[in-house]
Amino acid sequence: TLGILFDLKSACIFQQTRKHGSYRGVAAFGEKKEQLYQSEALLDVLFQKVTENEPFVFNDVTYDLLKSKFPPDVTSCYLFTFYQGRNARTTLAVFDTLLTSEEIAMITSFCNQAGATVENIELQSHIAEQRKIMLALSNLTLMIDSPLYLHHLHNNVLEQTLQLLQAEQGSLMVLDEYKNELSVKAMKGINRPIYEMFNLRPGEGIAGLVYETGVPLLVQDLNQDPRIRQSAKPRYRTPSFVSVPLKLRNRIIGVLNLADKITGEVFSEEDLQLLQAIGSYISIAIERSELYEKTEELKRISITDALTGLLNRRYFQERLTEEIERSRRHRIPVSLMMLDIDNFKAFNDNYGHLGGDEVLILLGQALRNYIRAIDVAARYGGEEFTIILPQTNKEDARIIAERVCKEIERNETLQKKYSDLMRLTVSIGLATFPDDAETFEELIRNADRALYLAKLQGKNRVIAFNNELFS
Structure with a gap:
C-alpha cells in the first residue's frame, strides 16, 4: 500500500530475528523485491547514525549501505522504526526514492499506528507464552508431588521442560550405576535408535563432561565456543544448547540437555538459571519415583509365590x-x-x-x-x-x-x-x-x-x- 501511495521504487519490511541479531526481509515491494525478500541485512550499522530526534535515517554513503548488506546498486535508504519490541524491532526501509518532508511525516505516522497493532499482537503472543510456561511449571509441580513410574516420569519431565523453555530437542540422561554410564531415559526430536547407541561414561562427550564436573554448560554459538572441541559436534538446527547436571544433595544422578529454541533465539543466562532451579526438583522427583518402584517391587515380592508367580x-x-x-x-x-x-x-x-x-x-x-x-x-x-x-x-x-x-x-x-x-x-x-x-x-x-x-x-x-x- 505504501509503495503505491508514495510511488516508492523499492521498499522492504525487515524484522529482527533476535535482539542484537541480523534482520530478515519479511515483505518487499518494487524493483528490488526479489533481491530484498528473505534477504538478511545489518541495519544496526545505519541505526548508529540515527539521533534521538530522527525517527528515520537517510544515508547516501555507499560504504555504509554496503556494510548493511543491501543490494550493491542501492544508492539511498530511509529507515522508519515500525515497532520496538521486547527482544527485537521491526523496520520499514525505503530505497532509491526521494521523499518530501510531508511524505516522511505521513509514513512516520502510519508506522506509529501500525506499530501499535503489532505491539498488541506481540503482547497477546507474550501472554500466551507465559500461560504455557505457567502450565508447564504447574505440571512439573504435580509430577514432583505425585510419584510416577520412572518411564512415564522421564518422558513427562522432558516434555514439560521443553515446553517451559520453548525448545524443540532434548534428552534426559540418568546414571546407570551398574554399567557406570549415562543412559538415555527420554528424548524428543532425536532419532532414538541412533542416540541410544551412544550411552556415555562420565567424562565422555558433552553430557559426560557436565556429569563429571557438575558444572552446567550454556553454549550460544556451537561453532565458535572454544569449550566444544569434539570433532563430531552435535547436530542442531540452531547453534545454541544448554546442558545441566541433575543434583541430589551431594551427588549427581543425571544430565538434562536442551537444544533448538522454537523462536530461533539462543539460550540465555535466564534460561540456564530457570533450568537449574527446576533441575533440583526433577532430581527429587526421580529419586521419589525410584523409591516408589522399589517399594512396589518389594510389595509384589512379599505377596507373590516365588516359584509360580501367583499370589502366596x-x-x-x-x-x-x-x-x-x-x-x-x-x-x-x-x-x-x-x-x-x-x-x-x-x-x-x-x-x-x-x-x-x-x-x-x-x-x-x-x-x-x-x-x-x-x-x-x-x-x-x-x-x-x-x-x-x-x-x-x-x-x-x-x-x-x-x-x-x-x-x-x-x-x-x-x-x-x-x-x-x-x-x-x-x-x-x-x-x-x-x-x-x-x-x-x-x-x-x-x-x-x-x-x-x-x-x-x-x-x-x-x-x-x-x-x-x-x-
Whole structure:
C-alpha cells in the first residue's frame, strides 16, 4: 500500500530475528523485491547514525549501505522504526526514492499506528507464552508431588521442560550405576535408535563432561565456543544448547540437555538459571519415583509365590478375609476353589523336584489364563492351589471349576511333561460363603473337605460341598 501511495521504487519490511541479531526481509515491494525478500541485512550499522530526534535515517554513503548488506546498486535508504519490541524491532526501509518532508511525516505516522497493532499482537503472543510456561511449571509441580513410574516420569519431565523453555530437542540422561554410564531415559526430536547407541561414561562427550564436573554448560554459538572441541559436534538446527547436571544433595544422578529454541533465539543466562532451579526438583522427583518402584517391587515380592508367580498363601488369606467381609456387607456370595494336582508324588519321584517345579510353574501360568479378571489365584502350598471367585454363587462357580479342570487336561504343554507316566489332571473342591460356611476358617475347611472327596471318588473331577454329602 505504501509503495503505491508514495510511488516508492523499492521498499522492504525487515524484522529482527533476535535482539542484537541480523534482520530478515519479511515483505518487499518494487524493483528490488526479489533481491530484498528473505534477504538478511545489518541495519544496526545505519541505526548508529540515527539521533534521538530522527525517527528515520537517510544515508547516501555507499560504504555504509554496503556494510548493511543491501543490494550493491542501492544508492539511498530511509529507515522508519515500525515497532520496538521486547527482544527485537521491526523496520520499514525505503530505497532509491526521494521523499518530501510531508511524505516522511505521513509514513512516520502510519508506522506509529501500525506499530501499535503489532505491539498488541506481540503482547497477546507474550501472554500466551507465559500461560504455557505457567502450565508447564504447574505440571512439573504435580509430577514432583505425585510419584510416577520412572518411564512415564522421564518422558513427562522432558516434555514439560521443553515446553517451559520453548525448545524443540532434548534428552534426559540418568546414571546407570551398574554399567557406570549415562543412559538415555527420554528424548524428543532425536532419532532414538541412533542416540541410544551412544550411552556415555562420565567424562565422555558433552553430557559426560557436565556429569563429571557438575558444572552446567550454556553454549550460544556451537561453532565458535572454544569449550566444544569434539570433532563430531552435535547436530542442531540452531547453534545454541544448554546442558545441566541433575543434583541430589551431594551427588549427581543425571544430565538434562536442551537444544533448538522454537523462536530461533539462543539460550540465555535466564534460561540456564530457570533450568537449574527446576533441575533440583526433577532430581527429587526421580529419586521419589525410584523409591516408589522399589517399594512396589518389594510389595509384589512379599505377596507373590516365588516359584509360580501367583499370589502366596499369606496374601490369599488377606484377600479371602476381605471378600468375605464384602460378602457380608453387600449380601453377595463368594466361592472358593481348592485345586490339587493328581498323582504329583509319582511325577516327583520320576523326574525329581526340578521337574516338579517346572510343572508347578506351567500350571500357575495356565490358571491365570483360565480364570476371570476378578478372580484371585494363589499357591496354597506344595501342589495345592486356591482360587477366590468374588460375587459368584455355587452354580456359577461349579461351571468355572469344571472348565478349569477340562482345560488343564487338554493343555498340551502340561501333558508333555507327564507323557511318560499319565495325563496331568487336577481335582477341585468347591465351597461358597455364606451357604457352606459362616467364617473364613470354615470356608477353607469345607472346600478342602470337598477336594478330599474328589480325590476319593477317582480324581480329575469337581466336588461342591454340601452338608448332606458330609453329614
